[in-house]
Amino acid sequence: xxxxxxxxxxxxxEWVEGLAWAYGLVSPDPAERAAALDRHARAxxxxxxxxxxxxxxxxxxxxxxxMWAYRRACGRCFPGALWSGSEYAYGEISTWPxxxxxxxxxxxxxxxxxxxxxxxxAWGAKQALIRDLAxxxxxxxxxxxxxxxxxxAVQRTYRCKDREYVRVARAVDGDELRDRLHRAQxxxxxxxxxxxxxxxxxxxxxxxxxxxxxWCTWLSGTLT
Numbered sequence: 001x002x003x004x005x006x007x008x009x010x011x012x013x014e015w016v017e018g019l020a021w022a023y024g025l026v027s028p029d030p031a032e033r034a035a036a037l038d039r040h041a042r043a044x045x046x047x048x049x050x051x052x053x054x055x056x057x058x059x060x061x062x063x064x065x066x067m068w069a070y071r072r073a074c075g076r077c078f079p080g081a082l083w084s085g086s087e088y089a090y091g092e093i094s095t096w097p098x099x100x101x102x103x104x105x106x107x108x109x110x111x112x113x114x115x116x117x118x119x120x121x122a123w124g125a126k127q128a129l130i131r132d133l134a135x136x137x138x139x140x141x142x143x144x145x146x147x148x149x150x151x152x153a154v155q156r157t158y159r160c161k162d163r164e165y166v167r168v169a170r171a172v173d174g175d176e177l178r179d180r181l182h183r184a185q186x187x188x189x190x191x192x193x194x195x196x197x198x199x200x201x202x203x204x205x206x207x208x209x210x211x212x213x214x215w216c217t218w219l220s221g222t223l224t
Contacts, residue, residue: 012096012097015097015098016097018076019101021036022036022040022078022081022101022104023104024039025037025040025104025112025115033112033115040077040119040120043073043076044119047070047074047077047080049073050070050073053066053069053070054066054067054069071084072084077119077120078101078105078120079105079122079125081098082098082101082125082129083098092136092137093136094137094138094139099142102133103142103145105120105125105129106149107145107148107152109126110149110152110153113156113159123161126160127161130161130164131164131167133171134146134168135167135171144176146168146172147172147176147177147180149165149168150169150172150177150180151177151181151184153165154181154184154191154195154199155189155191155192155195156191157191158191163210163215165199166202166210167210169181169199169202169203170202170206173203178200178203181199181200181203182196182200184196185197185200198215198218201218
């Protein structure tokens with residue numbers, strides 16, 4: 001993924017702890033979620049203000065300090081919280097200290113897509129995270145979170161980069177995932193029926209690539 005920008009201004013673990021409030025973004029409680037959204041919106045305003053100061057002072061001797069302040073501000077909201085202020089590219093995402101924030105970022109998009117789009121839209125980050133999560137090792141915790149994400153993705157109308165979740169489904173294929181996909185396929189949700197059926201079909205055919213052409217051909221009923 002993208003190499004992290006910043007100067008190591010905080011330890012990654014402390015950074016994650018400082019963003020504990022952001023879990024309110026996926027809360028089922030409307031009041032808790034509204035409070036988290038308000039805090040996130042204020043953090044985004046701080047980013048804009050820091051950027052304006054940086055831009056206006058680009059020839060000033062204060063520019064390095066203003067760049068530091070801008071990167072720090074970026075790290076207090078999404079998507080900047082995923083990497084701003086860290087000294088290194090994460091390498092193996094399964095051992096990355098900011099993995100909880102990456103999973104939160106994806107869960108937010110999956111559960112509350114319109115709020116995510118309004119406050120933190122970053123399709124490239126979504127795609128890169130999903131691909132890296134599919135390609136890494138999966139302990140019990142990570143596997144469970146990824147099964148949840150696939151389940152959430154198949155139960156909605158297609159969104160940009162959702163096709164990447166097929167990689168995850170193939171990486172964590174097993175009884176739990178297939179049970180959920182079968183339940184979605186039997187549900188009264190037309191989108192879930194369609195998407196779950198397609199993912200199950202691909203899980204049984206690992207040699208077939210998940211391309212737009214394959215999807216369209218499968219939809220037409222030509223592929224069985």
